[in-house]
Amino acid sequence: MRTSLTIGSLRAIADLDPHFDEWELVDLAGWYGRPSILHDAEPIPGQHGFLPPTEVTYAGRYVYVTLRKRVQPHQDIRSHHWGEFSDIRIGVPYSMTVEDAAGALTTDVWLTEAPDFVIDTVEWWATVTLPLMAPDPRKYGPARPLRISATPETTNGLEFPLFEDGFLSFGPFDTGAGFGAGSFALHNHGSIESYPIYRVTGAIAGGFSILTDGGELKFAQTVPPGTELVLSPYAGGRAVLNGVDVTVSLTVADWVPVARGERRGFTFVPVGTASAGAELAVDFREAWI
The missing domain is CATH 2.60.120.860 (Jelly Rolls)
Known part of the structure; x- marks a missing residue:
């Protein structure tokens, strides 16, 4: 099964045959790894090292989603394809679902800064990187009402x-x-x-x-x-x-x-x-x- 990604109305699929209509999912950096650990590190008075932490939690999860698609040469590429991301705005929560062979998992993400949009005028690829942050680092399975x-x-x-x-x-x-x-x-x-x-x-x-x-x-x-x-x-x-x-x-x-x-x-x-x-x-x- 090919991995797929959904953020709002945007959808992308991994290992997609190159064509002009759909976004290919290239990378999901940070999705499969564990987020960093947070804890209060209090030095031992007059000694090396720290006292044992009283509370250990996970930080928010940062995910960098990279997408690409074929583009037509000589068209107004940036304005034409940027419109597909016009409803993904900084500071607005979106539900992101990743479905792979293990099933579908969902988390709420925020766009932390403007997407990085690059045009390759040799191979004619449009590549977009979405920097996302999930305040709750957990990835949730389907609701069981x-x-x-x-x-x-x-x-x-x-x-x-x-x-x-x-x-x-x-x-x-x-x-x-x-x-x-x-x-x-x-x-x-x-x-x-x-x-x-x-x-x-x-x-x-x-x-x-x-x-x-x-x-x-x-x-x-x-x-x-x-x-x-x-x-x-x-x-x-x-x-x-x-x-x-x-x-x-x-x-x-x-x-x-x-x-x-x-x-x-x-x-x-x-x-x-x-x-x-x-x-x-x-x-x-x-x-x-």
């Missing part, structure tokens, strides 16, 4: 929230505890931790909690009918209700990731009654570094 009804269904006197589709499994937790009503598990077969994003639609009276081993998300406000509440660990950990920041009502905010290779259990617990159609939707993607 999970939906849980907030309205319990009664069967023989027992009430169970309904599960619909998704990357979900039932059975014992790794700790040996069993799943209860409203519980689900997420698996991360990737090489680095990944965080779920939660979307709750109302109405749910009094709020709800999402529980997991070592953490809790508690939203202490009614989710009105016909609205969507988004709980995301990104951008500092926010709660947004129909576009309005309501983080003040997120009274407990333990953002617990699903570690690499981990199968982690969660439980969704509405505080009050929920109307028909109220549900929790979980957006989760496995991640690689």
Whole structure:
């Protein structure tokens, strides 16, 4: 399978036969390597070396994408082909997907400076290099949606929230505890931790909690009918209700990731009654570094 690249509306394919219509993907410098490590290096007082780092993280990922295509001699080459990049602007986030034999992985990138555009008037190639930076260095697999009804269904006197589709499994937790009503598990077969994003639609009276081993998300406000509440660990950990920041009502905010290779259990617990159609939707993607 030939490697392909998509950034916004731009698409390129590796090892493409030379012609005038499509961009060939020449290089993806920085995509397959690991980004640099960040840590606080504190010197040992009066000695050589440093104290052990208390926190080690990855820096943002820098990717340099090189594309080329055949051009017609004597045409207004620069203006003709530059128009294909007019919607890729500095400082604007774009979703970039690379698909190869291992599958399709996606990350959000920013153009850090103007593309380098070169015309070879001997071989008649147009070559473009896009300098990109991914603030989040992780590369994400496809979304695996999970939906849980907030309205319990009664069967023989027992009430169970309904599960619909998704990357979900039932059975014992790794700790040996069993799943209860409203519980689900997420698996991360990737090489680095990944965080779920939660979307709750109302109405749910009094709020709800999402529980997991070592953490809790508690939203202490009614989710009105016909609205969507988004709980995301990104951008500092926010709660947004129909576009309005309501983080003040997120009274407990333990953002617990699903570690690499981990199968982690969660439980969704509405505080009050929920109307028909109220549900929790979980957006989760496995991640690689």
